[in-house]
Amino acid sequence: MIVLRRSLLFLPGNNPGMLQNGGVFGADGVILDLEDAVAPTQKDAARLLVTQALQTVDYENVEKIVRVNPLDTFGTVDIPVIVACQPDALLIPKVESADDVLAVVKLIEKSEKIPDSVKIIALLETPKGIAEAYSIAKAHPRLVALALGAEDYTAGLGSKRTKEGGEIYSARMQVINSAAAAGIQSIDTPFTDANDPVGLMADTELAKSLGFKGKLSINPRQIDVIHSVFNPTATDIEWATRVVAAIEKAKAEGSGVVSMNGKMIDAPIVSRAETILLLAERLGLVRREVR
Amino acid sequence: MRNSIGREVPESARGYGKIDSFKGAFATPPDMKRYAPKVKTILPSDNKLFDCLEAVFKAIPVTDGMTLGFHHHLRNGDGVVNQVLAVAAKLGLKNLTVALSSVFPVHEPLIDYVKQGVVSHLDTNYLSGPVARAVSEGLFPNPVVMRTHGGRARAIECGQLHIDVAFVAAPAADEYGNVNGVCGPAACGSLGYAMPDGEYADIVVAVTDHLEPYPLSPVSISQTRVDYVVKIESIGDPKGIVSGTTKVTKDPVALKIAESAAKVIEALDFIKDGFSFQTGAGGASLAAAAFVKQMMEDKGVKGSFALGGITGFMVKMLEEGLFQKIIDVQGFDLEAVHSIATNPNHLEISAGGYASSFNKGCAVNKLDVVILGATEIDTDFNVNVVTGSDGVIMGGSGGHSDAAAGAKVTIIVANLVRGRLPIIVDKVLTVTTPGETIDVLVTERGLAVNPCRSDLKEILVAKGLPVKEIGELKAKAEQIAGIPKKITTNDKIVALVEYRDGTIIDVVRKVEG
Numbered sequence: 001m002i003v004l005r006r007s008l009l010f011l012p013g014n015n016p017g018m019l020q021n022g023g024v025f026g027a028d029g030v031i032l033d034l035e036d037a038v039a040p041t042q043k044d045a046a047r048l049l050v051t052q053a054l055q056t057v058d059y060e061n062v063e064k065i066v067r068v069n070p071l072d073t074f075g076t077v078d079i080p081v082i083v084a085c086q087p088d089a090l091l092i093p094k095v096e097s098a099d100d101v102l103a104v105v106k107l108i109e110k111s112e113k114i115p116d117s118v119k120i121i122a123l124l125e126t127p128k129g130i131a132e133a134y135s136i137a138k139a140h141p142r143l144v145a146l147a148l149g150a151e152d153y154t155a156g157l158g159s160k161r162t163k164e165g166g167e168i169y170s171a172r173m174q175v176i177n178s179a180a181a182a183g184i185q186s187i188d189t190p191f192t193d194a195n196d197p198v199g200l201m202a203d204t205e206l207a208k209s210l211g212f213k214g215k216l217s218i219n220p221r222q223i224d225v226i227h228s229v230f231n232p233t234a235t236d237i238e239w240a241t242r243v244v245a246a247i248e249k250a251k252a253e254g255s256g257v258v259s260m261n262g263k264m265i266d267a268p269i270v271s272r273a274e275t276i277l278l279l280a281e282r283l284g285l286v287r288r289e290v291r
Numbered sequence: 292m293r294n295s296i297g298r299e300v301p302e303s304a305r306g307y308g309k310i311d312s313f314k315g316a317f318a319t320p321p322d323m324k325r326y327a328p329k330v331k332t333i334l335p336s337d338n339k340l341f342d343c344l345e346a347v348f349k350a351i352p353v354t355d356g357m358t359l360g361f362h363h364h365l366r367n368g369d370g371v372v373n374q375v376l377a378v379a380a381k382l383g384l385k386n387l388t389v390a391l392s393s394v395f396p397v398h399e400p401l402i403d404y405v406k407q408g409v410v411s412h413l414d415t416n417y418l419s420g421p422v423a424r425a426v427s428e429g430l431f432p433n434p435v436v437m438r439t440h441g442g443r444a445r446a447i448e449c450g451q452l453h454i455d456v457a458f459v460a461a462p463a464a465d466e467y468g469n470v471n472g473v474c475g476p477a478a479c480g481s482l483g484y485a486m487p488d489g490e491y492a493d494i495v496v497a498v499t500d501h502l503e504p505y506p507l508s509p510v511s512i513s514q515t516r517v518d519y520v521v522k523i524e525s526i527g528d529p530k531g532i533v534s535g536t537t538k539v540t541k542d543p544v545a546l547k548i549a550e551s552a553a554k555v556i557e558a559l560d561f562i563k564d565g566f567s568f569q570t571g572a573g574g575a576s577l578a579a580a581a582f583v584k585q586m587m588e589d590k591g592v593k594g595s596f597a598l599g600g601i602t603g604f605m606v607k608m609l610e611e612g613l614f615q616k617i618i619d620v621q622g623f624d625l626e627a628v629h630s631i632a633t634n635p636n637h638l639e640i641s642a643g644g645y646a647s648s649f650n651k652g653c654a655v656n657k658l659d660v661v662i663l664g665a666t667e668i669d670t671d672f673n674v675n676v677v678t679g680s681d682g683v684i685m686g687g688s689g690g691h692s693d694a695a696a697g698a699k700v701t702i703i704v705a706n707l708v709r710g711r712l713p714i715i716v717d718k719v720l721t722v723t724t725p726g727e728t729i730d731v732l733v734t735e736r737g738l739a740v741n742p743c744r745s746d747l748k749e750i751l752v753a754k755g756l757p758v759k760e761i762g763e764l765k766a767k768a769e770q771i772a773g774i775p776k777k778i779t780t781n782d783k784i785v786a787l788v789e790y791r792d793g794t795i796i797d798v799v800r801k802v803e804g
Contacts, residue, residue, distance in 0.1 A: 020708075020771065021544050024735040058770065220543040224550075284755055 002275075004028045004282065005145060005185055005214040006230035007223050008065060008091075012037035013046035019053040022062075025220035026227070029063035034078055035070075035093050043074050047081060054085035065121065067091040071103055079104065083111040089119035089144065094152070096128040098139035105140050116142070121187070125149030127156045130171045137182035146179045147216060148172060150189035163199050165206065176211040188212040194219035204229040232276045237286055243273035296673060296725055298797045304787055306412050306433030313796040316696050316728050321649045321792075326450030328491055331518075340466045341521045344378045344498070350519065351494055353379065353456055356386045360447075360454035360492055362485035363393035363417075364621060365477060368531025371460040371498050373400050374523065380409045388412040390454055392443055392484045392642075393689065396420025397531060405430050414452060416440050417687035426785055427683040429801045435786040437677065437799075440484065440620070441646025441653060441693035442791040447487040448643055448650070451793060457492035459485050459517075460526045464499040465507040468517025472622075473509065473632035475501025477527045480601070480622025480631045482511040486641035494518045500526045509632075511639060533624050539581050539604070540574030544735050548704050549575050551756075552662055552733045553582030555702060558754040559747060561659050562586045566594040568614075569661040569694050575704050579662050580604055587613050598645070598654055599661075599690060601637075606630040609637060618654050620645040620690075646693035648791045655690075655697025663691055665705045665732075667719040670761050672726030672741045674703060675719035677788060680712050682778035682802040684786065688723045692791050695728040700747065707734040712775050713768030715761060720778055721788060722797040732761065739764050779803040 446452035463474035603626030780800035
């Protein structure tokens with residue numbers, strides 16, 4: 001079963017109100033953040049709060065992800081404590097090599113209660129991380145997605161971050177392609193202006209068109225816009241339904257070649273159509289007859 | 292005796308008389324004639340204008356035991372109540388009843404006047420600040436009467452609340468007693484809550500700090516009803532008049548609730564031409580209005596009217612053509628004041644016209660949807676907006692019960708857990724608004740529909756909204772916050788909660804400890 005990661009919402013790890021209510025905004029996943037949202041002097045307090053949240057707050061079907069600190073700061077302290085509380089995944093910042101992933105895996109294995117239960121999402125946010133994207137993507141089976149952190153990345157490049165995002169085009173494609181090659185998901189960098197829904201919409205549409213499967217989010221108000229882009233549109237669903245109908249018709253007629261509107265339907269098209277319908281069903285956008 | 296929703300109410304109460312117990316939102320029809328004040332005359336040469344309150348007290352004269360009426364349009368900036376009571380105290384008056392439509396923190400001096408015996412009784416629709424706490428602690432010898440905004444108008448019109456002298460704080464007046472709320476330094480907009488007092492009090496005194504040459508226009512309360520005009524230095528502080536809660540919230544949970552409420556309205560197919568709407572000025576209610584506005588714009592809908600307490604946000608919707616009219620009983624900010632003064636489609640309405648159930652039709656009856664808040668709601672959908680989680684009075688119905696009864700659909704918006712306490716309980720401490728007039732509860736973790744509105748529930752479920760049983764939401768809240776300790780009260784009744792039809796829906800008892 002595909003885990004939907006259209007939207008992953010950051011919740012500051014030192015904000016009890018947000019940790020308690022983070023599950024109500026409809027995001028596919030929440031990221032309980034111990035890194036950038038928390039000042040160095042408050043790391044221990046936030047760690048304690050996040051462990052409590054993981055054990056007591058009912059996030060229902062929302063994926064529980066914790067962004068720990070990098071291994072060279074507080075990460076080695078964070079990971080054993082957090083993993084013991086059984087999050088669904090860890091978001092590892094500033095991953096720059098396959099070895100970084102393997103080091104995290106080692107730490108997870110030491111404290112994990114249910115074997116292989118805690119997944120990893122690698123946040124690539126340095127030029128080196130982007131350069132190593134593919135080797136990171138295939139470093140370990142626990143890795144389920146690559147995410148792009150464009151703010152740190154452009155700082156590393158020395159380029160100015162813009163809303164249009166020309167400066168991160170190549171990094172986006174690198175992340176998308178590496179993830180696809182390794183058979184995992186790619187998640188786009190957050191859109192940092194929470195008061196610009198129009199800009200968010202354009203940026204998310206661009207991300208989807210390039211191949212991202214989801215987007216990080218820094219504000220609950222962004223979730224609906226992000227989903228509206230990643231959800232299949234009525235046109236998508238209508239097209240996918242016609243594709244599936246054409247296949248079934250061909251099957252019934254015993255024909256090996258399937259075509260629709262004079263165009264041949266090959267395996268990738270079938271797969272795309274089926275993914276759209278599956279997603280539409282999961283999101284309650286269509287109801288398919290049980291066959 | 293127990294009323295129809297199981298609340299224990301006394302047969303009678305000191306200072307109030309025989310109690311008629313609540314029987315249902317529309318179960319008690321009126322059986323009386325309208326009260327009629329005395330017919331009067333004055334000579335063309337007579338002068339109404341005084342330059343000090345004391346002189347008016349002596350001219351009337353105000354005597355022991357009288358009921359003095361006041362409105363709350365100047366809210367926490369009001370200077371009139373305190374100045375009038377200071378004169379009463381100076382003149383050694385005793386046992387006065389203060390009939391003030393809402394009490395604010397600025398009215399703290401009232402506590403001392405009660406202790407001195409100047410004031411012995413309070414009749415109001417809403418209490419906040421130190422007076423509210425003092426009432427809960429048993430300040431008054433007799434129970435305070437808490438009414439709804441429509442109920443106060445009804446009580447005055449039906450002669451149940453007889454006002455001997457109404458001191459009408461008048462942002463603008465002329466020397467012959469015409470009054471409005473739109474001019475002068477303390478302009479507050481609509482004078483809707485003062486209109487029943489102006490119409491029915493035995494003596495009407497306009498208290499102003501801004502005299503305009505005769506004839507003043509527009510006129511909210513007319514010279515034909517005003518006995519005296521007193522010019523004083525200041526009737527209040529304009530800074531306190533503007534309500535602090537007129538900005539759309541940025542709190543993500545409140546926004547989520549607001550958006551869900553708007554989705555309920557849309558799912559019930561109200562977002563179409565002719566839509567009418569009321570919402571409070573609180574952050575979440577106003578945010579719901581913002582989402583509704585967006586839906587109306589997206590669909591190109593022209594609504595009919597917005598009602599109630601009016602903010603700049605509603606004014607903007609009027610100006611953009613999203614509503615044809617605003618019906619304004621009270622303005623919350625300067626935009627509302629400016630609009631009612633200049634826009635012919637922004638109408639002033641009296642408290643009775645707004646919400647009294649004993650006339651031939653009040654404006655709340657024409658509402659499609661109202662969005663209201665709650666401090667507590669129980670599994671029978673009864674709502675408390677009178678007492679807080681500590682059992683102490685911190686509000687009152689105001690227009691809550693009126694709008695809930697009138698609107699086709701009443702939506703309560705509330706955080707499921709607030710201040711670490713579940714919002715849903717088995718029995719609310721104080722019933723303000725009966726569950727039969729509440730249709731949908733919207734929280735950040737789903738909505739609940741009153742079982743007597745299965746028609747609405749069916750639609751909302753079919754439209755894919757997260758409808759749950761109210762018991763389910765209550766369990767969820769308790770899972771997060773635990774079950775709160777019961778508040779202990781003693782037998783002393785500190786306030787009677789009167790429903791809009793004049794029956795007693797509940798009482799507030801003194802808090803233990």
